[in-house]
Amino acid sequence: MTLALDVGWGTTLALKTIIILMLVPAGALILGYTFLLKVMSHMQSRLGPMDPGGFHGWFQLIGDGIKFIQKEDIIPGQADRRVFAFAPAVVVISTFLVFLVIPAGPDVIVKDLNVGVFYALAVSSLSVIGVLMAGWASANKFALLGALRAAAQLIAYELPLLLAVVGVVIQASTMSLQGIVFDQSTGSIFGWDGLGSPFILTQFVGFGLFLIASQAELTQTPFDMPVAESELVAGYMVEYTGFRFLFFFIGEFGTAFAFAAISATLFLGGWALPASWGISVGVMRFLGPGVLFAKIMAVAFLMFWVRFTYPRLREDQLQALAWKVLIPIGLANILLTGIFKVAF
Amino acid sequence: MILNLGPQHPATHGTLRIVVRLDGERVISADPIIGYMHRGYEKLTEFRTYPQITTLINRIDWLSSFANEVPFIAAAEQLMGIQAPPRAQYIRTTLTELSRIATFLLFLGEMGLQVGALTPAFYGFRDREHILNLIEAATGGRFHPNFNRIGGLKDDLPWGWVNDTRTAMKTVFDACDTFEDLVAGNEIFEARTRSIGIIPAELGAAYGVSGSNLRASGVNWDLRRDGKPYLVYPELDFRVWTHPDGDSYARYWVRLQETREAARMVLQLLDKMPSGPIMTKVPLIIKVPAGEVWVETENPLGQMGYYVVSRGATGPFRVKIRSASFSNVSILPWLLRGVFVADVITILGSLYFILGDIDR
Numbered sequence: 146m147t148l149a150l151d152v153g154w155g156t157t158l159a160l161k162t163i164i165i166l167m168l169v170p171a172g173a174l175i176l177g178y179t180f181l182l183k184v185m186s187h188m189q190s191r192l193g194p195m196d197p198g199g200f201h202g203w204f205q206l207i208g209d210g211i212k213f214i215q216k217e218d219i220i221p222g223q224a225d226r227r228v229f230a231f232a233p234a235v236v237v238i239s240t241f242l243v244f245l246v247i248p249a250g251p252d253v254i255v256k257d258l259n260v261g262v263f264y265a266l267a268v269s270s271l272s273v274i275g276v277l278m279a280g281w282a283s284a285n286k287f288a289l290l291g292a293l294r295a296a297a298q299l300i301a302y303e304l305p306l307l308l309a310v311v312g313v314v315i316q317a318s319t320m321s322l323q324g325i326v327f328d329q330s331t332g333s334i335f336g337w338d339g340l341g342s343p344f345i346l347t348q349f350v351g352f353g354l355f356l357i358a359s360q361a362e363l364t365q366t367p368f369d370m371p372v373a374e375s376e377l378v379a380g381y382m383v384e385y386t387g388f389r390f391l392f393f394f395i396g397e398f399g400t401a402f403a404f405a406a407i408s409a410t411l412f413l414g415g416w417a418l419p420a421s422w423g424i425s426v427g428v429m430r431f432l433g434p435g436v437l438f439a440k441i442m443a444v445a446f447l448m449f450w451v452r453f454t455y456p457r458l459r460e461d462q463l464q465a466l467a468w469k470v471l472i473p474i475g476l477a478n479i480l481l482t483g484i485f486k487v488a489f
Numbered sequence: 490m491i492l493n494l495g496p497q498h499p500a501t502h503g504t505l506r507i508v509v510r511l512d513g514e515r516v517i518s519a520d521p522i523i524g525y526m527h528r529g530y531e532k533l534t535e536f537r538t539y540p541q542i543t544t545l546i547n548r549i550d551w552l553s554s555f556a557n558e559v560p561f562i563a564a565a566e567q568l569m570g571i572q573a574p575p576r577a578q579y580i581r582t583t584l585t586e587l588s589r590i591a592t593f594l595l596f597l598g599e600m601g602l603q604v605g606a607l608t609p610a611f612y613g614f615r616d617r618e619h620i621l622n623l624i625e626a627a628t629g630g631r632f633h634p635n636f637n638r639i640g641g642l643k644d645d646l647p648w649g650w651v652n653d654t655r656t657a658m659k660t661v662f663d664a665c666d667t668f669e670d671l672v673a674g675n676e677i678f679e680a681r682t683r684s685i686g687i688i689p690a691e692l693g694a695a696y697g698v699s700g701s702n703l704r705a706s707g708v709n710w711d712l713r714r715d716g717k718p719y720l721v722y723p724e725l726d727f728r729v730w731t732h733p734d735g736d737s738y739a740r741y742w743v744r745l746q747e748t749r750e751a752a753r754m755v756l757q758l759l760d761k762m763p764s765g766p767i768m769t770k771v772p773l774i775i776k777v778p779a780g781e782v783w784v785e786t787e788n789p790l791g792q793m794g795y796y797v798v799s800r801g802a803t804g805p806f807r808v809k810i811r812s813a814s815f816s817n818v819s820i821l822p823w824l825l826r827g828v829f830v831a832d833v834i835t836i837l838g839s840l841y842f843i844l845g846d847i848d849r
Contacts, residue, residue: 185607188608189607189608189612190611190612190615191611286490286492287492290492290514366606367677370831373605374605375500375602375603375604375605375834375838376500376830376831376834377830378499453607453608454608454671455605455606455675455677456601456604456606456675456677456678457604457605457677457831458680458681459680459681459829459831459832460514460829460831461829462680
């Protein structure tokens with residue numbers, strides 16, 4: 146059975162644009178609702194977010210949205226107004242760009258770049274510019290400290306992030322995300338292909354590195370010095386209110402969604418189910434996004450679990466972890482992967 | 490770069506301002522500026538009668554307010570030459586230890602918050618609720634019990650309270666185990682607190698640091714055991730915990746052990762609780778004979794003392810309050826030199842002060 150989609154390129158482009166524009170806020174809302182409000186409430190035995198509206202506090206998110214929109218839009222007197230206003234947009238835009246290359250089905254993808262992995266990681270690090278803009282333009286020392294910390298941290302963790310991915314790229318012999326997904330779904334473990342060959346089994350070191358480094362890229366808890374509430378109050382976001390703050394929030398959770406999607410694609414097999422299960426391409430067009438979503442939620446649960454539980458490292462400890470631990474491990478992983486690739 | 494931490498900063502527990510001079514992220518000097526919420530309690534006491542004063546002084550350290558009332562009432566009782574009946578003494582001791590547990594449970598959770606872990610803080614609040622419920626059931630107030638009277642207590646314990654307390658102590662032990670696993674056992678927490686903010690024993694004593702902060706530097710000194718006997722502490726069997734390191738981790742560890750020890754003391758007190766009256770005979774209008782007295786107790790935050798001067802009127806002539814936090818914080822300029830900004834927060838958190846206790 147095949148279900149062919151036959152529409153003109155203009156319609157396709159419009160559809161893709163709309164979907165991508167919706168993905169980031171939708172992802173942010175889903176993650177924010179599921180993890181920030183519900184999972185966290187359960188983990189911390191919080192009552193507040195579980196109460197409004199009755200069943201499981203379903204109204205909390207809507208209430209938060211209303212609250213954000215009606216807040217006063219304040220720009221500090223000393224701030225560089227245009228840079229200050231534009232910074233949240235830069236942060237969010239980088240997240241939109243990441244979703245261009247993430248496949249959600251055999252042909253549900255905006256553009257299957259042959260340097261997809263490289264592109265995704267490069268684009269995701271654009272947000273550091275927005276963070277620096279925000280911190281500098283706020284004319285606030287807490288914001289400046291936060292922005293400089295963020296810059297140092299994002300630069301330091303870009304390396305382990307890339308190194309973690311190189312192993313996958315070597316194994317799949319392609320940098321296209323779609324190619325990596327196909328390679329996992331058609332692969333086999335010691336000749337048995339019932340599960341395909343998700344790279345998490347062979348690249349578990351890379352998966353761990355990727356999770357840690359993406360946690361740092363997202364400035365989440367073990368590595369959240371840029372926004373450290375207890376010391377820098379909110380870091381680079383300290384002067385932002387209302388809707389602009391909501392933009393940062395969407396950027397943060399949207400990027401978390403994007404990174405969870407990338408790691409699900411690289412290590413868990415992405416949208417695909419093992420090829421040996423014999424599900425046709427036409428069905429996977431509709432099933433694929435659901436499969437990918439389930440895997441995204443699984444990865445995101447890990448990320449947020451750590452976020453809610455762990456304390457925060459100090460700035461120098463963070464740098465030491467990146468340069469002295471993660472990068473050597475990443476390099477060793479590449480070396481081993483290369484040897485195995487040549488040997489077998 | 491000069492960075493103003495506070496007066497309104499989440500890590501300072503109130504309106505404390507610390508002017509920090511920074512070189513990059515390293516602190517060159519740090520000057521705490523206090524007095525943003527000075528309430529003039531020592532002066533206010535001169536215009537009130539003795540029974541009215543308890544409502545003031547239990548607002549000094551608002552997290553363990555019952556423990557604040559005890560030394561003042563003891564001072565007045567000593568001046569009048571009366572003593573509360575044994576049952577009242579036992580209840581006082583129990584409630585003092587309960588407020589110690591309540592304060593420390595909050596600290597154990599909040600220390601996680603200072604290093605960025607959100608969850609322990611909520612656990613701290615959740616478990617503290619059990620203790621506050623007990624205090625409320627016994628005294629009628631959650632934060633400001635105002636339960637002590639000169640010569641005894643306002644009321645007897647409600648029916649079933651003793652058993653409820655026994656049950657609640659189990660949750661306290663559980664909570665301590667949780668914090669030991671979740672916070673003290675965490676590698677990142679250890680990395681953030683070990684050998685950070687070391688207070689040498691002699692220097693700490695010279696600055697007047699007291700309580701758990703000093704015991705964490707290895708000084709085996711506890712007014713419950715070593716001071717002038719007060720309440721029923723001499724009849725209890727308890728251990729004074731110390732830690733040799735004197736760093737932020739040691740302060741956390743000592744408070745963790747003291748929380749358990751306090752829960753054990755409460756269980757002992759409940760077992761030994763005598764029956765009898767809870768109030769001695771006191772005149773309807775309390776006039777305290779002329780004289781001076783100094784009473785100090787081991788409060789959750791450290792040594793707390795009242796110097797009461799009476800000239801035979803219904804109110805004191807002069808009261809000097811020595812609260813622990815002021816001295817504990819006075820070591821900050823020395824302690825904060827050369828650390829990182831992030832360490833400033835953990836050190837502040839581990840010293841554990843209440844702004845009301847500093848400013849009064």
